[in-house]
Amino acid sequence: MFEVQLKNGKVFSCDSETNILAASEQAGLILEHSCLNARCRSCKVKVLEGEVVNEQEEFVLSKDEIKDGFVLSCNAKPISNIKLDIEDLGDVNFHKSTVLPAKIDVIETIGADILRLILRLPPSSKFKFLPGQYVNIIKGDIKRSYSIANIPRKDKKIEFYIRKHNRGLMSDYFFSKAKINDLLRLEGPLGTFFYRKNDSIKDIIFLATGTGIAPVKAILEEFNEDPEYLNDKNIWLFWGGRYQKDIFFNPEFNLKNFIFTPVLSRENEDWQGEKGYVQDILLRQEIDFENAVVYACGSNNMILSAKILLIKNNLKENNFYSDAFVSSN
């Protein structure tokens, strides 16, 4: 058994068979993460002292990052005592992940390749989550990640937006076979994409592409519950798609300084709105990024590009949160 020490002095034990992220969770400490599958980089951390080995081969860290001691905590197992340059998320009220049954309540096509799905949970279920988190939906032996698109509701129903992937196993199920009352299983809640209150922030910026709007919608619904807290802040939403049909609903929230900008990346003569990529359109606004926070969700390319661009434009690295919708298998 080895000792893992965080930047804030907290220590937990981890054996050489367990990855750092899993061991931290077992010890009741939550570290930043998302996909749990060595693909999204959310759990990237620098090892200051000690040594680790990778559980599976990983392809997302650059040679320079590896040389500088960075690892993915969801994939790295210690082989000595280690010190990490990261703090845990403190006393955020995370709910323990469980597996529970769920039935399809609504399934409807809302675009050529997008489904809106509502699942209902057993009346006795105590499933709780933070707006912005995701779950794994399990059908037989297929398990895929999907973000919850609503805040917790009294009727316990949860909503998803699901994109079709060609030759995708879960896509094939949802788009060709699924029907009302089908029984599925859910594993969750998972991930650390949730809104962190910060009084000094003046601009709260959401960047979403495609179904990446799902967790953003959940967080905006959360804002709707306490709009006064946000009165002195600007809330920006840039939602990108290729074509007009990819902006599959009109985000309307009862928030004072809410500015929604849809952005299309493919030529479309009828489109009078913004064209290009969400991160580029964001940079054209007069925003002081030093006092801003960014929540980016959806395409991994958008997230990687936005992070680099925005940090160059004075955004603090710690004020960029992301949930990359990477392939789950």
Ligand SMILES: Cc1cc2nc3c(=O)[nH]c(=O)nc-3n(C[C@H](O)[C@H](O)[C@H](O)COP(=O)(O)OP(=O)(O)OC[C@H]3O[C@@H](n4cnc5c(N)ncnc54)[C@H](O)[C@@H]3O)c2cc1C
């Ligand atoms: C934290 C998290 C939250 C997510 N939330 C959502 C969500 O709310 N809505 C949603 O639609 N998706 C979401 N995703 C993405 C979704 O889990 C994957 O796209 C999933 O693999 C699709 O399953 P499938 O069985 O249809 O396709 P698969 O059988 O997994 O894959 C079929 C083919 O498509 C490719 N592929 C699959 N997914 C992607 C992708 N995302 N990007 C590029 N290529 C891909 C695969 O590489 C493969 O070639 C999320 C992913 C993560 C990690």
Ligand code: FES
């Ligand atoms: S790479 Fe570790 S959580 Fe995604």
